[in-house]
Amino acid sequence: MDLFEYQGKQYFARYDIPVSKGDVAVTVDQAVAAAEAAGYPVVVKAQVQVGGRGKAGGIKLANNADEVRTHAGNILGMDIKGHVVKRVWVENASDIDEEYYASFTLDRAAKKHLLMLSREGGVEIEEVAVTNPDAILMLHIDPVDGLSAAAAKKAAIDAKIPEKAQQGVADILVKLYRCFVEGDCDLAEINPLILKPTGEVHALDAKVSLDANADFRHPEWEEFKATEELDAREQLAREKGLQYIGLDGTVGIIANGAGLAMSTLDVVNQVGGTAANFLDIGGGANADLMASALDVINSDQNVKSIFINIFGGITRGEEVAKGIVEAMGRVDLRAPIVIRLDGTNAEEGREILKNAGIPESKLTSKPTMLEAAEAAVALAK
Amino acid sequence: MAIFVDQNTKVIVQGLTGGQGKYHGLRNKAYGTQVVAGVTPGKGGTDVEGIPVYNSVAEAVAATGATASFVTVPPKAASAAILEAAGAGITFIVCITEGIPAQDEARTYNTLVRDFPKVRLLGPNCPGIISPGKCNIGITAGEIAELPSAKGPNVGIVSRSGTLTYQALYELKQRGIGVSTCVGIGGDPVPGTSFIDCLREFQADPETHAIIMIGEIGGSAEEEAAEFIKANVTKPMSAYIAGVTAPAGKKMGHAGAIVSGGKGTAQGKMDALSAAGVKVGNNPTEAGSLMAEIVAGLR
CATH class of the missing domain: 3.40.50.261 (Succinyl-CoA synthetase domains)
Structure with a gap:
């Protein structure tokens, strides 16, 4: 789950990482109130989960209430690369002497935590990695040991952070690491991490991505879920407990298992079609799950055909077939289904589907993944 | 021959008394796998269809000589279960649990590498391993x-x-x-x-x-x-x-x-x-x- 900047800053504040005084606003009046509380000058920042806000006019400096009113009015409702701005973050503007970069992630290849620290912040770190890789310090941290204050100080020195900022950066690194580990982040990034003329080091931006698997030990994440931007189909799927991702194509996909679902998308694409979604119904594939899945697919107006791709392992073919027949009785489908049922007891399952009295215009069965994909794509054209 | 497991592998199931553990544990046994014990704290002395259950992995290992464990416990308990198995002398651990936080996985993995270098963990969130005709641990x-x-x-x-x-x-x-x-x-x-x-x-x-x-x-x-x-x-x-x-x-x-x-x-x-x-x-x-x-x- 990716957080908005303002949520990231609120999350940072829980771990004592210094951030600018400010507040979030959904109306112009709220923005003015936030500015008055933060103290002028302020920066009005569009809250969208996409890069390039500044260039798009989504970040503006304001010296008084009138300017806040103008900028917040312009930015709220603005479309930035397809993301409509619903909120602005208004914070006290900071004087900046220098800009650095700091982040913690998990390096999956090394199976260790990775600190990236650079004295060249405020720009895309990927760019720095290409143009000046020596300017980025990469330090692996054993999750069992963690990051000590001494190691953080050494990292700041090794990254050639100027001496006057080294202690401040090291202090923030220790706090950011705690946020990353105890806060169950996939990514905790500060860019830019700034040095003020006063000598303080401070997080001017916040990019935080949370690990959904750790949800059970973070009741405070509830408020973040409320603002997650899902389309209507994804919202419905979540309510029904399905793993669903909306796409732009015309063939609705239902498969059991994430790998098989991805593979189904690929095969549809290989035979000239486009998938309307990714949907993994998991191992069970019973009637309730199948009905829910068909409900979600049916709510997508772009869907012209539905490809159900089931491989029975422990789930037996006849159970899957019964589930589909029952689900079709409950959901009035707009699009025809092509099913490929394979694996344990697939024969019995196919018999059940054949004898269910469903007309072939609504349900066809194909023996292989490839043939089923071809049939579904033909129906979608 | 086969890799990692064969007909001689003795397996315990951590979480045998749970719904999933019982289902898959019994299926593995029916396949011919030597499923010799289950472990559920507080349920020692009972059995699941003839498979004895112990309170701890150490007790199960002492009683059966098992060298492999099938971990099928909820995400919150999985890391502790894995480390308990490693500490009790199990050398091959299969964990099918889905939804373990990445931070827990990273810590558990690195703890195994440091303290139990001879232990192999398969998974988490995996279907398991099968050497056909010899041993099947997991949900295949x-x-x-x-x-x-x-x-x-x-x-x-x-x-x-x-x-x-x-x-x-x-x-x-x-x-x-x-x-x-x-x-x-x-x-x-x-x-x-x-x-x-x-x-x-x-x-x-x-x-x-x-x-x-x-x-x-x-x-x-x-x-x-x-x-x-x-x-x-x-x-x-x-x-x-x-x-x-x-x-x-x-x-x-x-x-x-x-x-x-x-x-x-x-x-x-x-x-x-x-x-x-x-x-x-x-x-x-x-x-x-x-x-x-x-x-x-x-x-």
Whole structure:
């Protein structure tokens, strides 16, 4: 789950990482109130989960209430690369002497935590990695040991952070690491991490991505879920407990298992079609799950055909077939289904589907993944 | 021969008294696996259809001499269960639990490496391992696995994806090709056992003559495997990578499968494997056909 900047800053504040005084606003009046509380000058920042806000006019400096009113009015409702701005973050503007970069992630290849620290912040770190890789310090941290204050100080020195900022950066690194580990982040990034003329080091931006698997030990994440931007189909799927991702194509996909679902998308694409979604119904594939899945697919107006791709392992073919027949009785489908049922007891399952009295215009069965994909794509054209 | 587990492997099930543990534990036993004990704290002295249950792994190991454990407990308890098994002398741990926080996985893995270097963890969030006809630990349906033939050639399977592991087994069964061992390493960010660990074992296993590898988008495990193959694997291989059409930035079902920052794409992985001499199919069936050609050439 990716957080908005303002949520990231609120999350940072829980771990004592210094951030600018400010507040979030959904109306112009709220923005003015936030500015008055933060103290002028302020920066009005569009809250969208996409890069390039500044260039798009989504970040503006304001010296008084009138300017806040103008900028917040312009930015709220603005479309930035397809993301409509619903909120602005208004914070006290900071004087900046220098800009650095700091982040913690998990390096999956090394199976260790990775600190990236650079004295060249405020720009895309990927760019720095290409143009000046020596300017980025990469330090692996054993999750069992963690990051000590001494190691953080050494990292700041090794990254050639100027001496006057080294202690401040090291202090923030220790706090950011705690946020990353105890806060169950996939990514905790500060860019830019700034040095003020006063000598303080401070997080001017916040990019935080949370690990959904750790949800059970973070009741405070509830408020973040409320603002997650899902389309209507994804919202419905979540309510029904399905793993669903909306796409732009015309063939609705239902498969059991994430790998098989991805593979189904690929095969549809290989035979000239486009998938309307990714949907993994998991191992069970019973009637309730199948009905829910068909409900979600049916709510997508772009869907012209539905490809159900089931491989029975422990789930037996006849159970899957019964589930589909029952689900079709409950959901009035707009699009025809092509099913490929394979694996344990697939024969019995196919018999059940054949004898269910469903007309072939609504349900066809194909023996292989490839043939089923071809049939579904033909129906979608 | 087979890799990691065979007919002599004695297995305990941590979580045998739970719904999933009982179901899969009994299925594994019915397949012929030596499931010798269960472990559930507080339920020692009871049994599950004749399988004795102990309060701790240490007690179960002392009573049965088990060397492998099947961990099927909820995400909150999984890390502690894994470390308990390692501490009690278990050397092969299969954890099927889905939904363990990445921070817990990273800490558990590195604790094993440091304190229990001889212990192998398979998973978490994996379907398990089957050496057909000998031992089945996890959730694989034994009937879709073709038995290895005495004269060969037999194929080893290693896969990051659950259902595609079954698909791979099934592709071989339909073609009558025997399987030495099939390992599902799981798709989580910090898998205990990597492609490379399995490839090394398959390369050394006299009963394995060729290898199928099933990968998916995200991370760089397939690219690392390709480097290893180039330098160390002489047995012929076919492969399939799921997720060619997956959009960037969207997690496809589980934590591992995501293309981010232009890294972890299916095409990059396919190219790396091809360059290492692996025959790469565009779908699981094609990977199966390619393997059938390889096997025909070996016969």
